Amino acid sequence: MATYETLDKESLKNLKADLEAQYVAVKEAGIKLDMSRGKPAADQLALSMDILTTINKESDLTSIDGVDCRNYGVLDGIPEAKKMMGDVFGCPAEQVIVYGTSSLNIMYDTVSRAMTHGVMGSTPWGKLDKIKFLCPVPGYDRHFGITEFFGIEMINVPMLDEGPDMDMVEELVSSDPSIKGIWCVPKYANPTGISYSVQTVKRFAALKPAAEDFRIFWDNAYIIHHLFEEKEMQDEIPNILEECEKAGNPDMVYQFGSTSKITFPGSGVAAISSSKGNIADIKKQMAVQTIGHDKINQLRHQRFFGDYNGLMAHMMKHAAILRPKFAAVIETFEKELGSLGIATWTNPKGGYFISLDVMEGCAKRIVGLCAEAGLVLTGAGATYPYGKDPKDSNIRIAPSYPTPEELKKACEVLVLCVKLATVEKMLAE
Amino acid sequence: MATYETLDKESLKNLKADLEAQYVAVKEAGIKLDMSRGKPAADQLALSMDILTTINKESDLTSIDGVDCRNYGVLDGIPEAKKMMGDVFGCPAEQVIVYGTSSLNIMYDTVSRAMTHGVMGSTPWGKLDKIKFLCPVPGYDRHFGITEFFGIEMINVPMLDEGPDMDMVEELVSSDPSIKGIWCVPKYANPTGISYSVQTVKRFAALKPAAEDFRIFWDNAYIIHHLFEEKEMQDEIPNILEECEKAGNPDMVYQFGSTSKITFPGSGVAAISSSKGNIADIKKQMAVQTIGHDKINQLRHQRFFGDYNGLMAHMMKHAAILRPKFAAVIETFEKELGSLGIATWTNPKGGYFISLDVMEGCAKRIVGLCAEAGLVLTGAGATYPYGKDPKDSNIRIAPSYPTPEELKKACEVLVLCVKLATVEKMLAE
Numbered sequence: 093m094a095t096y097e098t099l100d101k102e103s104l105k106n107l108k109a110d111l112e113a114q115y116v117a118v119k120e121a122g123i124k125l126d127m128s129r130g131k132p133a134a135d136q137l138a139l140s141m142d143i144l145t146t147i148n149k150e151s152d153l154t155s156i157d158g159v160d161c162r163n164y165g166v167l168d169g170i171p172e173a174k175k176m177m178g179d180v181f182g183c184p185a186e187q188v189i190v191y192g193t194s195s196l197n198i199m200y201d202t203v204s205r206a207m208t209h210g211v212m213g214s215t216p217w218g219k220l221d222k223i224k225f226l227c228p229v230p231g232y233d234r235h236f237g238i239t240e241f242f243g244i245e246m247i248n249v250p251m252l253d254e255g256p257d258m259d260m261v262e263e264l265v266s267s268d269p270s271i272k273g274i275w276c277v278p279k280y281a282n283p284t285g286i287s288y289s290v291q292t293v294k295r296f297a298a299l300k301p302a303a304e305d306f307r308i309f310w311d312n313a314y315i316i317h318h319l320f321e322e323k324e325m326q327d328e329i330p331n332i333l334e335e336c337e338k339a340g341n342p343d344m345v346y347q348f349g350s351t352s353k354i355t356f357p358g359s360g361v362a363a364i365s366s367s368k369g370n371i372a373d374i375k376k377q378m379a380v381q382t383i384g385h386d387k388i389n390q391l392r393h394q395r396f397f398g399d400y401n402g403l404m405a406h407m408m409k410h411a412a413i414l415r416p417k418f419a420a421v422i423e424t425f426e427k428e429l430g431s432l433g434i435a436t437w438t439n440p441k442g443g444y445f446i447s448l449d450v451m452e453g454c455a456k457r458i459v460g461l462c463a464e465a466g467l468v469l470t471g472a473g474a475t476y477p478y479g480k481d482p483k484d485s486n487i488r489i490a491p492s493y494p495t496p497e498e499l500k501k502a503c504e505v506l507v508l509c510v511k512l513a514t515v516e517k518m519l520a521e
Numbered sequence: 522m523a524t525y526e527t528l529d530k531e532s533l534k535n536l537k538a539d540l541e542a543q544y545v546a547v548k549e550a551g552i553k554l555d556m557s558r559g560k561p562a563a564d565q566l567a568l569s570m571d572i573l574t575t576i577n578k579e580s581d582l583t584s585i586d587g588v589d590c591r592n593y594g595v596l597d598g599i600p601e602a603k604k605m606m607g608d609v610f611g612c613p614a615e616q617v618i619v620y621g622t623s624s625l626n627i628m629y630d631t632v633s634r635a636m637t638h639g640v641m642g643s644t645p646w647g648k649l650d651k652i653k654f655l656c657p658v659p660g661y662d663r664h665f666g667i668t669e670f671f672g673i674e675m676i677n678v679p680m681l682d683e684g685p686d687m688d689m690v691e692e693l694v695s696s697d698p699s700i701k702g703i704w705c706v707p708k709y710a711n712p713t714g715i716s717y718s719v720q721t722v723k724r725f726a727a728l729k730p731a732a733e734d735f736r737i738f739w740d741n742a743y744i745i746h747h748l749f750e751e752k753e754m755q756d757e758i759p760n761i762l763e764e765c766e767k768a769g770n771p772d773m774v775y776q777f778g779s780t781s782k783i784t785f786p787g788s789g790v791a792a793i794s795s796s797k798g799n800i801a802d803i804k805k806q807m808a809v810q811t812i813g814h815d816k817i818n819q820l821r822h823q824r825f826f827g828d829y830n831g832l833m834a835h836m837m838k839h840a841a842i843l844r845p846k847f848a849a850v851i852e853t854f855e856k857e858l859g860s861l862g863i864a865t866w867t868n869p870k871g872g873y874f875i876s877l878d879v880m881e882g883c884a885k886r887i888v889g890l891c892a893e894a895g896l897v898l899t900g901a902g903a904t905y906p907y908g909k910d911p912k913d914s915n916i917r918i919a920p921s922y923p924t925p926e927e928l929k930k931a932c933e934v935l936v937l938c939v940k941l942a943t944v945e946k947m948l949a950e
Contacts, residue, residue: 145574162787163560192815207647234809356591
């Protein structure tokens with residue numbers, strides 16, 4: 093079929109009538125599916141059932157340094173869990189703090205602490221008139237939720253092919269001392285699925301911030317979440333901690349991660365890795381905040397995986413389940429939308445999302461049409477600060493949760509709604 | 522033996538020489554024991570080993586309302602865990618939020634949120650010039666740690682036989698709008714072990730605070746931590762949520778608790794209970810802070826206990842282990858110090874601590890002497906804000922962790938140090 097822009101008004105009207113009829117039929121068929129969040133599917137959860145017996149009533153719950161993990165104590169995580177997470181981040185265990193279950197909670201705490209206590213001795217952000225964060229867009233709604241909650245002004249920075257627009261980042265960060273942070277998902281980004289280039293990471297590490305307490309919030313949520321086994325099909329990016337140290341900015345980055353999409357979301361272990369200076373600063377707060385996080389769950393995770401190789405082998409089982417789902421979405425998009433010139437999409441090699449860009453002004457309508465037909469997508473605008481996509485064109489697709497059959501149906505509904513909303517828009521103009 | 526105050530200088534000198542000789546012998550015998558924290562002992566931890574197989578790889582991990590506890594979601598806790606904690610607090614499940622593992626962390630978050638966002642729409646405490654908390658003393662060092670961390674001024678309120686000095690509390694709370702909170706451990710208090718009287722609880726509920734955002738931080742850490750099975754030997758206090766509601770102050774209290782000293786410290790479940798207004802206020806923050814806490818661990822706990830009766834039966838097993846330990850301390854104190862007129866102590870029916878009051882100016886010296894002999898006690902002063910016991914006379918005894926044999930030795934060392942420091946002091950005056 094020809095691209096939509098070559099169609100005259102009459103053809104568009106006929107097309108619209110045809111699409112509307114299809115839409116009515118789809119609604120009557122009645123699907124009911126929630127694709128709003130990047131949730132692992134049931135068969136992915138089944139991969140980790142054995143972790144529930146890794147620790148049992150016969151187990152010795154002593155950590156390698158002799159601590160009884162059943163009792164109080166150990167602020168920053170047991171050594172074997174710190175080592176495991178350090179191996180994931182590519183840093184020594186002493187640059188890691190293992191927390192509870194949620195990396196989002198660590199990020200919240202990190203911003204909250206900076207608001208009330210500053211960063212390594214700086215003025216508490218809450219005492220300043222104005223604080224700003226840079227937000228590469230489209231991005232992760234829950235990042236933006238944290239900064240909005242604390243009244244931090246958010247500035248959109250466009251995501252380009254190699255990562256955020258670094259000319260803009262460098263310019264803003266070096267000139268405006270009220271800019272205190274930037275949210276990054278550097279690998280298999282949420283929602284584009286792209287990974288930052290070597291050059292982008294190095295430019296991040298070499299930033300010369302006007303604010304001494306500027307920090308990069310490096311949410312490496314998908315650091316080992318490849319879709320393919322072959323090394324050449326896996327994205328790798330430079331180690332940000334090492335790069336910052338080389339560039340003379342050792343304290344400029346906080347790196348976050350968790351096993352939420354590795355074992356069980358909500359029952360995994362989350363961690364931060366950073367410079368020794370930042371780690372010491374964080375521990376001062378933690379010593380007041382808690383006596384220590386769940387050491388039994390830390391032990392459970394480390395013993396289940398054994399080591400980094402065990403962890404990576406586990407990730408390949410996830411990949412085997414996720415790969416065909418991503419492929420199904422991309423194939424449907426290519427087949428149904430590929431020749432129409434009305435949408436573009438990313439084709440990630442990892443992570444949990446595909447980003448779909450539709451004609452300006454159509455995203456909300458498409459998400460609405462899908463919802464009416466029983467398919468819940470991430471809210472249009474959610475990938476932008478304040479929930480406002482200035483072009484109303486970005487839609488986040490989360491292919492992980494549905495079964496392949498459900499996903500096929502969902503994609504058919506989605507592409508139909510994309511076509512219908514686009515034709516409506518073209519006719520209205 | 523006669524009370525020390527009847528001794529003349531010569532007798533005191535002889536006594537001192539004798540005590541010093543005993544102390545040298547004790548040091549040479551060389552004990553090594555940490556009684557600084559209220560940690561459950563190994564045999565208490567053993568009581569909960571079966572919880573580690575309550576959930577296993579054969580388990581259906583679906584909550585009673587059909588949620589797959591392995592996946593994301595459920596902000597405020599699964600219904601069965603909310604019900605269980607509600608039964609402990611004596612309130613409906615909808616007035617409970619189940620968090621992660623640490624009630625200390627909930628208290629920290631509650632203060633932190635008030636600092637940055639106020640309480641139910643009030644001015645954020647961090648925007649005010651001066652904030653104060655009332656601190657019944659002696660009290661829990663980690664409470665005072667939180668308020669100190671946030672720069673909140675702490676005002677000592679003496680603990681009397683029936684709880685905090687309520688005349689003073691009423692006077693201060695009703696007259697000073699900068700007083701925003703009070704720390705309470707109402708049952709088997711840390712460290713005195715006493716429980717508030719009915720009258721005290723009712724006076725708390727009927728407070729007329731000058732600040733609309735004044736809150737009682739009701740840390741009911743030992744709510745079911747009785748030492749005795751017989752009902753008449755168990756302290757019970759009125760339900761603070763009900764009393765506040767009756768008194769027209771439904772939103773005035775946050776109640777905290779956890780299973781830390783029921784199953785495994787650090788790997789339990791913690792919860793807050795409060796009015797519907799406060800719960801809604803808290804959830805607004807939580808929705809930004811996390812996707813949800815560890816539902817599998819919540820399920821594990823509820824299924825292990827079954828119901829409130831199961832929980833109480835489990836507590837009686839703890840009591841059987843703890844009771845002789847408390848008795849051993851009290852017996853040693855009575856036998857060795859009872860007739861000397863140099864110390865008083867509490868004799869609690871529950872909780873984790875005994876509070877020992879020695880001659881003014883002697884607590885630090887006693888704790889130091891013990892440490893030198895290999896017995897680590899809670900630091901003198903720790904039970905007061907800023908670590909400053911104005912009379913230097915309170916020592917917190919935590920009998921739970923040592924074995925009975927260790928405890929016997931420890932008490933012998935302790936009473937010896939009490940005697941020696943007292944005589945030193947008397948001779949120096």
